[in-house]
Amino acid sequence: xxxxxxxxxxxxxxxxxxxxxxxxxxxxxxxxxxxxxxxxxxxxxxxxxxxxxxxxxxxxxxxxxxxxxxxxxxxxxxxxxxxxxxxxxxxxxxxxxxxxxxxxxxxxxxxxxxxxxxxxxxxxxxxxxxxxxxxxxxxxxxxxxxxxxxxxxxxxxxxxxxxxxxxxxxxxxxxxxxxxxxxxxxxxxxxxxxxxxxxxxxxxxxxxxxxxxxxxxxxxxxxxxxxxxxxxxxxxxxxxxxxxxx
Numbered sequence: 001x002x003x004x005x006x007x008x009x010x011x012x013x014x015x016x017x018x019x020x021x022x023x024x025x026x027x028x029x030x031x032x033x034x035x036x037x038x039x040x041x042x043x044x045x046x047x048x049x050x051x052x053x054x055x056x057x058x059x060x061x062x063x064x065x066x067x068x069x070x071x072x073x074x075x076x077x078x079x080x081x082x083x084x085x086x087x088x089x090x091x092x093x094x095x096x097x098x099x100x101x102x103x104x105x106x107x108x109x110x111x112x113x114x115x116x117x118x119x120x121x122x123x124x125x126x127x128x129x130x131x132x133x134x135x136x137x138x139x140x141x142x143x144x145x146x147x148x149x150x151x152x153x154x155x156x157x158x159x160x161x162x163x164x165x166x167x168x169x170x171x172x173x174x175x176x177x178x179x180x181x182x183x184x185x186x187x188x189x190x191x192x193x194x195x196x197x198x199x200x201x202x203x204x205x206x207x208x209x210x211x212x213x214x215x216x217x218x219x220x221x222x223x224x225x226x227x228x229x230x231x232x233x234x235x236x237x238x239x240x241x242x243x244x245x246x
Contacts, residue, residue: 006107006215008164011154011183012132014113016050016170016190018095019123021081028080029061032073036066050171050192053114053144054078078116085122092188094206099131105211110154112167114138114145114174133158146173151181163222166214168206175199184221186214 015021029049030040041049049057054077058070066073102109109132113120117137124132136154143149155162167178170190175198178185186209187199194202200221203209 006102006105006211007166007184007218008160009108009110009133009155009158009166010102010214011110011112011151011165011167011178012099013167013169013171013174014111014115014120014123016092017168017174017188018092018099019085020090020092020190021085021123022050022191024081024084025077027084028077031080032061032066032076033064036068038065047192050173052173053138054116055138055144074116078119081119082122085119085126089123089126092190092206094209098206098209098211100129102211102214103129103131107211107214108133108158108160110158111135112150112154114150145171145177146180148177148181151178151183155181155183163225164218166217169199170194172198184214184218186217 012018015025026046033040049060052060054074055070057077058073061073062068062070068076099109111120111124111132111134113136115137116139117135120135120137124130124135134154134157136150136157138144138150141149141153151165151167152162155165162182163184165183166186167175167181167183168186168188169175169178170188171192172194175185175187175194179199185199185201186206187194187202188206189202189204196202201217
């Protein structure tokens with residue numbers, strides 16, 4: 001178990017959060033659409049795709065006119081992205097340092113992604129040290145993000161309370177899932193603007209962030225949650241007290 005001043009676990013999104021694979025997905029999308037005589041996605045469509053599950057993405061491309069079964073669309077995208085990952089994988093600034101520091105401190109890391117298991121395993125296989133205790137992949141859950149199931153499942157497999165975990169995400173969908181699960185959240189914008197209300201902490205990069213800072217974030221969120229609950233309890237009790245005095 002992690003020391004009390006640290007989070008019990010850190011749950012990491014993959015694409016755009018710890019590795020810069022968004023460019024690979026864009027290339028795969030362009031190739032898929034071009035192969036079927038379709039124009040590139042608009043900027044609005046691309047932003048709407050950020051954080052989507054593979055199932056949702058395949059249905060989206062089918063609606064655009066890609067004449068393939070959803071499973072074939074997933075296979076096409078996976079093969080293109082896989083080739084790019086194996087050729088060159090760029091980690092986002094500070095991600096490897098923080099992963100390593102957490103691992104050294106005894107805090108388990110979980111990879112929680114809407115991507116398929118084969119792609120998640122490809123990313124994990126590039127690490128010299130096994131920094132992830134578990135992997136929750138998008139094709140292994142009934143409900144992908146923004147549903148909280150992936151994060152709830154990760155916490156359950158690690159044997160920790162979601163409220164004692166920090167989730168690190170780059171998309172609004174992912175942050176919605178993590179907050180619904182009860183996690184403290186860090187947003188690292190990448191291709192999609194994140195505002196303060198989307199995460200408990202929004203920062204441009206993970207550089208300089210320590211395990212202790214994540215522990216402080218968990219405690220801060222717990223205090224804020226308790227304060228809100230106490231305020232709601234007091235507000236609910238006030239009318240009852242007024243009625244009792246009548």
